[in-house]
Amino acid sequence: MAIFSVRRSFLWWSLAALLALGAWFWWAIRPTAGATGNAAPAPVQVRTALVEARDVPIRLQGLGTVQAWASVTVRARIDGRLESVGFREGDVVRQGQLIAQLDDRAQKAQLAQAVAQRARDQAQLDNAREDLARYVELARHGAIDRKALDTQRAQVAVLQATIQSDEAQIQAARVQLDYTRITAPLAGRTGALRVDPGNLVRANDAEGLVLINQIDPIAVSFTVPDTAFADVQAAVRAAAGRAAPDRAEALAVEVYDRSRAALLGRGALVLVDNHIDAASGTLRLKARLDNAGQALWPGQTVDVRLILGDRPGALVVPESAVQRGAQGLFVYVVQPDGRVRLQTVRTTVAQDGLAVVAEGLSAGQRVVIDGQYKLRPGLEVAEAEAGAGAAGQGVQASAEAPGNAS
Numbered sequence: 001m002a003i004f005s006v007r008r009s010f011l012w013w014s015l016a017a018l019l020a021l022g023a024w025f026w027w028a029i030r031p032t033a034g035a036t037g038n039a040a041p042a043p044v045q046v047r048t049a050l051v052e053a054r055d056v057p058i059r060l061q062g063l064g065t066v067q068a069w070a071s072v073t074v075r076a077r078i079d080g081r082l083e084s085v086g087f088r089e090g091d092v093v094r095q096g097q098l099i100a101q102l103d104d105r106a107q108k109a110q111l112a113q114a115v116a117q118r119a120r121d122q123a124q125l126d127n128a129r130e131d132l133a134r135y136v137e138l139a140r141h142g143a144i145d146r147k148a149l150d151t152q153r154a155q156v157a158v159l160q161a162t163i164q165s166d167e168a169q170i171q172a173a174r175v176q177l178d179y180t181r182i183t184a185p186l187a188g189r190t191g192a193l194r195v196d197p198g199n200l201v202r203a204n205d206a207e208g209l210v211l212i213n214q215i216d217p218i219a220v221s222f223t224v225p226d227t228a229f230a231d232v233q234a235a236v237r238a239a240a241g242r243a244a245p246d247r248a249e250a251l252a253v254e255v256y257d258r259s260r261a262a263l264l265g266r267g268a269l270v271l272v273d274n275h276i277d278a279a280s281g282t283l284r285l286k287a288r289l290d291n292a293g294q295a296l297w298p299g300q301t302v303d304v305r306l307i308l309g310d311r312p313g314a315l316v317v318p319e320s321a322v323q324r325g326a327q328g329l330f331v332y333v334v335q336p337d338g339r340v341r342l343q344t345v346r347t348t349v350a351q352d353g354l355a356v357v358a359e360g361l362s363a364g365q366r367v368v369i370d371g372q373y374k375l376r377p378g379l380e381v382a383e384a385e386a387g388a389g390a391a392g393q394g395v396q397a398s399a400e401a402p403g404n405a406s
Helices: 002-029 033-038 105-140 146-178 226-242 390-400
Strands: 044-050 052-074 080-085 098-102 181-183 188-190 210-225 252-256 263-277 282-289 301-318 323-325 328-334 340-344 346-351 354-359 366-370 381-383
Touching (some): 052 226, 210 301, 226 263, 226 282, 282 301, 301 366
Antiparallel strands (some): 044 366, 052 210, 080 098, 210 282, 252 263, 263 282, 328 340
């Protein structure tokens, strides 16, 4: 019994000691009355941007392929041995430049033969005309009958026709001789030479001598969804209505690389295809671009943007400001007292790092573009110092720099 009493007393003393130790620990770490009364939570550091009203281009995006504006396979038009070439593979040649020379000895001989034939027939015609003049004089004096005069006139006519035939033979021989000189049919860049000098070339050779591609200007063929056909047609008609009587106005086209980071060229729409591909559900379009810097190359895959028009006075915010939640799209709006509220919005399109807002905001409001994960409605915010949040800083710059939404 005594042992049980001692143990119970020990338990009571242990419990009392623990309570005392807990009270002392609470007293040591408790906040003072003055501190709890005066401290306030620090504002959350965020980056913000203003809602702006600006003219935003209406863009239709598509995937395209660069094509030569014109492409010609140069072929020989007569059979012959290739004597020489007048270019190096990959050279830019001008229209009419001599690019190949065939053996022309046979053609020169044919031309000389045709010229000699005409000279012989011309001599016979001259003699026949002199005889006709004498026959006319004799017939005037009744020295020959009428039939002999008519026969001589017919002989002169026959020889005149022979001369015409000889002229045609000379022209044909000159054409054959010209065919031995192969010239560039257009200005462009040559490809690989397919026949080396010394080889026999034939007029029916399918491969030809060389392929010439015209790359300045150059063409870009691209496709858009068939659902965009009505918008494209309306934009084309609107552009035609704005055009001056003496010139046609075309829709502008911008071409970017696959990363959509580098602008490769600007041009104009030249073709809306006459049918929609039912298998792929796409409409094919074609644009013409100047390519003096040769940033575009035949066969290259590019990202194409067709400018259909402008949205005048559209409200834009940096795309990073728009968040998605259970209630849909929303942004954090900074109120005049520095606190944020959650505002649902409706956007129409996002391009070039900007979102076009149709409902929910007005021009001049300030929205949070970086740091939303730290926010909830009612919190006070402050603008982060320059250099903090590189991503937000880049978006802020794109939002505030005029002309970035071109």
